[in-house]
Amino acid sequence: MVGALVLFAPITGYIAASYGRSFWRWYGLGLLLPFLSMFVAIFVAIRTQLAEEKANPKLPKP
Numbered sequence: 001m002v003g004a005l006v007l008f009a010p011i012t013g014y015i016a017a018s019y020g021r022s023f024w025r026w027y028g029l030g031l032l033l034p035f036l037s038m039f040v041a042i043f044v045a046i047r048t049q050l051a052e053e054k055a056n057p058k059l060p061k062p
Contacts, residue, residue, distance in 0.1 A: 008034040015041040019048045 009030030016026035021044065029037040 008038050012037045012041045015045055019045045
């Protein structure tokens with residue numbers, strides 16, 4: 001269980017920070033709910049990316 005805290009908390013924080021969210025807030029959430037927070041952070045990142053693509057449909061995809 002400690003391994004999950006050490007692994008998932010910073011990854012969750014990094015995913016959130018790369019999409020403009022608070023690293024430390026998501027890091028704390030990753031410490032409290034390690035597995036759930038990872039999926040929520042990925043969902044938020046995908047939702048943000050889809051919203052940006054919808055707002056700017058003419059941008060080329062990488």
